[in-house]
Amino acid sequence: MDAPTVKPARVSGVKDLLPAEAILQRDLFAKVAAVYESFGFVPIDTPCLERWSVLTGDEPDFDKSIFRTKVVRGAEDRALTDAELSGDDTALRFDLTVPLARVVSAYPELPRPFKRYQTGKVFRGEPPQAGRYREFTQFDFDIIGSSSVLADVEVIQVMYAVLTTLEFERFTIRFNSRRVLNGFAAVIGCENKANEFFRILDKVDKIGPDKVCEKLAREPDNEYDEGALALKGPQLAQVLEFLKQSTGSTDETFDYLSDLRERMPGNRNLELGVSELQTIVECLRLLEIPESFWAADLSVARGLGYYNGPVFEAHLDDMPKLGSVFGGGRFDGLTNRFIPNSNISGTGASLGIERIITGLQKLQMVELNSTVAHVLVTVFSAELETASLVLSQQLRSMGLNTELYMGEDSSLKGQFAYARKSGVPFVVFLGPDEVTNQTVQLKDMRSRQQETLTALACGEKIRQNL
Amino acid sequence: MDAPTVKPARVSGVKDLLPAEAILQRDLFAKVAAVYESFGFVPIDTPCLERWSVLTGDEPDFDKSIFRTKVVRGAEDRALTDAELSGDDTALRFDLTVPLARVVSAYPELPRPFKRYQTGKVFRGEPPQAGRYREFTQFDFDIIGSSSVLADVEVIQVMYAVLTTLEFERFTIRFNSRRVLNGFAAVIGCENKANEFFRILDKVDKIGPDKVCEKLAREPDNEYDEGALALKGPQLAQVLEFLKQSTGSTDETFDYLSDLRERMPGNRNLELGVSELQTIVECLRLLEIPESFWAADLSVARGLGYYNGPVFEAHLDDMPKLGSVFGGGRFDGLTNRFIPNSNISGTGASLGIERIITGLQKLQMVELNSTVAHVLVTVFSAELETASLVLSQQLRSMGLNTELYMGEDSSLKGQFAYARKSGVPFVVFLGPDEVTNQTVQLKDMRSRQQETLTALACGEKIRQNL
Numbered sequence: 001m002d003a004p005t006v007k008p009a010r011v012s013g014v015k016d017l018l019p020a021e022a023i024l025q026r027d028l029f030a031k032v033a034a035v036y037e038s039f040g041f042v043p044i045d046t047p048c049l050e051r052w053s054v055l056t057g058d059e060p061d062f063d064k065s066i067f068r069t070k071v072v073r074g075a076e077d078r079a080l081t082d083a084e085l086s087g088d089d090t091a092l093r094f095d096l097t098v099p100l101a102r103v104v105s106a107y108p109e110l111p112r113p114f115k116r117y118q119t120g121k122v123f124r125g126e127p128p129q130a131g132r133y134r135e136f137t138q139f140d141f142d143i144i145g146s147s148s149v150l151a152d153v154e155v156i157q158v159m160y161a162v163l164t165t166l167e168f169e170r171f172t173i174r175f176n177s178r179r180v181l182n183g184f185a186a187v188i189g190c191e192n193k194a195n196e197f198f199r200i201l202d203k204v205d206k207i208g209p210d211k212v213c214e215k216l217a218r219e220p221d222n223e224y225d226e227g228a229l230a231l232k233g234p235q236l237a238q239v240l241e242f243l244k245q246s247t248g249s250t251d252e253t254f255d256y257l258s259d260l261r262e263r264m265p266g267n268r269n270l271e272l273g274v275s276e277l278q279t280i281v282e283c284l285r286l287l288e289i290p291e292s293f294w295a296a297d298l299s300v301a302r303g304l305g306y307y308n309g310p311v312f313e314a315h316l317d318d319m320p321k322l323g324s325v326f327g328g329g330r331f332d333g334l335t336n337r338f339i340p341n342s343n344i345s346g347t348g349a350s351l352g353i354e355r356i357i358t359g360l361q362k363l364q365m366v367e368l369n370s371t372v373a374h375v376l377v378t379v380f381s382a383e384l385e386t387a388s389l390v391l392s393q394q395l396r397s398m399g400l401n402t403e404l405y406m407g408e409d410s411s412l413k414g415q416f417a418y419a420r421k422s423g424v425p426f427v428v429f430l431g432p433d434e435v436t437n438q439t440v441q442l443k444d445m446r447s448r449q450q451e452t453l454t455a456l457a458c459g460e461k462i463r464q465n466l
Numbered sequence: 467m468d469a470p471t472v473k474p475a476r477v478s479g480v481k482d483l484l485p486a487e488a489i490l491q492r493d494l495f496a497k498v499a500a501v502y503e504s505f506g507f508v509p510i511d512t513p514c515l516e517r518w519s520v521l522t523g524d525e526p527d528f529d530k531s532i533f534r535t536k537v538v539r540g541a542e543d544r545a546l547t548d549a550e551l552s553g554d555d556t557a558l559r560f561d562l563t564v565p566l567a568r569v570v571s572a573y574p575e576l577p578r579p580f581k582r583y584q585t586g587k588v589f590r591g592e593p594p595q596a597g598r599y600r601e602f603t604q605f606d607f608d609i610i611g612s613s614s615v616l617a618d619v620e621v622i623q624v625m626y627a628v629l630t631t632l633e634f635e636r637f638t639i640r641f642n643s644r645r646v647l648n649g650f651a652a653v654i655g656c657e658n659k660a661n662e663f664f665r666i667l668d669k670v671d672k673i674g675p676d677k678v679c680e681k682l683a684r685e686p687d688n689e690y691d692e693g694a695l696a697l698k699g700p701q702l703a704q705v706l707e708f709l710k711q712s713t714g715s716t717d718e719t720f721d722y723l724s725d726l727r728e729r730m731p732g733n734r735n736l737e738l739g740v741s742e743l744q745t746i747v748e749c750l751r752l753l754e755i756p757e758s759f760w761a762a763d764l765s766v767a768r769g770l771g772y773y774n775g776p777v778f779e780a781h782l783d784d785m786p787k788l789g790s791v792f793g794g795g796r797f798d799g800l801t802n803r804f805i806p807n808s809n810i811s812g813t814g815a816s817l818g819i820e821r822i823i824t825g826l827q828k829l830q831m832v833e834l835n836s837t838v839a840h841v842l843v844t845v846f847s848a849e850l851e852t853a854s855l856v857l858s859q860q861l862r863s864m865g866l867n868t869e870l871y872m873g874e875d876s877s878l879k880g881q882f883a884y885a886r887k888s889g890v891p892f893v894v895f896l897g898p899d900e901v902t903n904q905t906v907q908l909k910d911m912r913s914r915q916q917e918t919l920t921a922l923a924c925g926e927k928i929r930q931n932l
Binding site: 005006007008009010011014015016017018019020022023025026030033037038039040041042044045046047048049051053054057058063064065067069070071072073074087089090091092100101102103105106107110111112114115116121123125134135143145147148150153154157172209241259282283286288335337338339340370371372373376379385386389390397399400401402403404406407408418421422424 | 471472473474475476477480481482483484485487488489491492496499503504505506507508509510511513514515516517519520523524528529530531532533534535536537538539555556558559566567569571572573574576577578579581582587589591600601609612613614616617619620623748749751753801803805806836838840842845851852853855856859862866867868869870872873874884887888890921932
């Protein structure tokens with residue numbers, strides 16, 4: 001009763017991590033968590049499955065593509081019926097921020113400010129493309145319940161500390177304020193279509209300022225085409241000037257902003273936003289974070305609808321096409337969908353694990369290694385199998401990661417070929433002579449030197465040479 | 467444009483880990499991974515989303531309830547149409563073993579034996595009940611490409627090492643062989659309905675031997691009722707005798723098995739199975755794993771269809787109702803659904819993280835702690851905010867997990883209340899006098915002692931008293 005053959009294929013737009021990359025990810029998680037904890041962030045964990053209503057906020061203009069889920073029993077590969085789907089309100093989270101807002105709303109006993117970090121898979125229903133996955137890993141940190149700009153400053157501090165800890169030498173953390181953008185949208189006369197305006201501005205990195213203006217100038221195709229902003233020449237000139245600040249110095253940007261404020265007195269958003277940016281810059285200077293690592297950049301918009309204060313992103317300077325490795329911002333009021341008028345503040349950022357792993361590999365900053373074993377204990381024969389078993393446990397109890405050979409090719413040649421393939425640095429050999437003499441043969445796979453030792457001396461020797 | 471209010475509720479049958487439990491889980495992952503690595507297991511990571519055909523093996527008698535997924539764009543909470551579902555072949559994995567079989571089949575470059583560990587969420591569509599989740603975390607280790615019983619012995623060694631490392635003092639690892647069970651099914655005359663026979667046997671822990679016999683005796687309801695085994699008196703007597711071995715000593719079990727073999731000469735399954743169990747027992751004795759921690763137990767069947775050699779499970783003796791914390795077995799040939807006749811061997815086990823966390827808590831083996839910060843730096847006033855910001859970065863650079871207060875209640879009372887609630891052991895205070903004198907006030911929250919120190923001495927003092 002053999003089953004039919006199935007292709008061992010992945011779903012499109014997802015990634016497998018084989019040992020070398022998974023070891024890298026394991027180290028990465030530990031280092032990043034240590035940085036987050038050094039600022040007092042504590043972990044939480046939430047399910048991948050969330051209620052549809054929680055994820056969408058039951059907002060009629062929710063327009064993400066997300067994965068709905070439905071329990072199906074048995075083998076039939078078939079479509080779900082309407083009756084089956086109705087009442088099953090589950091879907092896969094698309095980020096870790098909405099689940100955080102749910103947790104903060106559901107557990108009033110949590111302290112406030114609540115500083116949490118979380119890592120996990122998130123799921124997006126977009127068509128897969130290079131560097132964009134449908135399932136990927138985020139590693140977020142957020143501060144809930146602080147409206148202080150100090151919290152936004154800390155988000156930048158943490159991003160800087162993480163990227164420095166990972167030994168990136170050239171990266172830029174760019175930040176802006178949604179309030180500045182809102183203020184500017186009012187200058188342009190787009191305040192009623194601000195989200196669409198930001199979505200287009202956000203593309204400047206990919207398509208350049210001219211194409212951005214083209215998109216902003218687009219006329220409606222028909223009377224229902226609400227996405228068209230139809231900006232005209234003078235407005236577009238202002239947009240170009242605004243985006244140009246992206247290439248200037250921080251001081252030039254503030255000069256420009258102060259001009260803009262003079263031209264638009266009473267634009268409260270602009271006023272608040274500029275003051276936010278000024279405080280952030282002052283604090284970063286006070287903290288002596290070198291200016292080569294950060295920039296106030298008015299072109300930073302971040303696509304997500306829920307940001308409403310400072311927004312942040314970080315790029316690796318040597319990999320401009322990778323996209324941002326960190327992205328985040330302030331999302332005050334995200335709990336309002338659960339608790340009306342709760343107006344709880346939140347700010348934070350998300351690290352993209354896949355992109356960081358790609359960055360570390362492409363920049364050749366890490367040596368890939370597919371083994372964690374320090375030593376392989378070979379098996380001479382079926383009779384001496386148990387001697388090797390006991391020896392391997394002895395070496396393990398000395399703190400060495402010890403692998404006992406148990407492959408199908410029992411020849412010594414086959415065992416050494418396995419050792420070379422796996423990359424284990426030491427191999428121990430135990431034949432009848434060694435068993436009689438209570439010794440072992442130790443081979444250093446790098447120097448190719450071999451020597452006869454007691455088991456204890458062998459363990460010591462390996463430990464000293466790791 | 468406020469969105470409608472949504473209940474901040476979880477999906478049924480899933481779990482949130484708030485900081486105290488998430489910190490526990492973080493420590494648990496690190497300890498378990500270290501044990502797995504001490505045997506040379508390396509990590510991999512695979513997506514939660516898998517192809518439906520990969521998960522079911524396109525087997526017509528696949529009968530699990532699993533979560534199918536389907537991308538839906540936008541806000542409309544509606545059923546999926548047939549057209550939408552067709553061609554979208556994705557679902558959520560129900561274990562980490564089938565994805566492992568896919569990985570081994572898809573990447574022939576992996577070494578063989580391939581010893582991998584993996585942790586991640588798995589999803590079951592069963593109705594939720596106490597202690598059984600629809601989304602939960604497994605932490606698996608498996609050896610692929612070894613048919614040696616040494617590999618099965620190692621599975622038990624690892625289970626023992628993990629539970630000992632977690633400081634459980636009373637647990638039992640029970641093992642059996644599916645070959646013994648297959649041989650016994652032939653003795654009873656059930657070899658054609660072996661899976662149903664094992665499924666019922668496996669319930670003995672929950673319902674006792676008498677109820678097991680009742681279920682085995684059930685007559686078919688109609689001619690299509692293939693689940694009914696309709697065992698008679700003499701067969702049931704043999705089953706009772708077989709299950710009774712569960713309470714005897716290992717040597718008594720082997721005496722019984724040797725009787726059974728004499729009664730059934732030529733029962734190859736029984737022969738092979740008994741020999742497997744004997745080798746395992748010999749090795750465990752050689753490794754000096756105390757016999758109080760393990761037992762060859764003929765009542766262990768494990769429900770999963772794909773096991774075909776030794777099977778394992780571990781229980782905490784002090785929490786009999788918790789269910790098994792480890793479960794596993796040998797699953798030779800699981801890759802055959804992807805590569806016909808590849809017959810690759812596999813054996814391993816899976817640790818249930820939620821159950822271990824429950825066990826550690828219920829047995830009061832861990833102190834729950836909701837903070838990772840060593841010290842909280844308070845903020846005296848808006849003017850002195852930046853002095854506290856710089857001090858906190860200074861303490862952090864000394865290796866202390868340092869939290870800068872940034873809550874809405876800026877009174878000193880409010881800040882100390884926050885410190886007490888979060889459980890941070892030290893609080894640093896920095897007012898105008900301290901700034902003038904270049905000192906800080908350090909308060910030990912446990913002893914309630916307070917003293918004036920330089921920032922450097924303060925950091926040292928905290929470090930010495932953690």
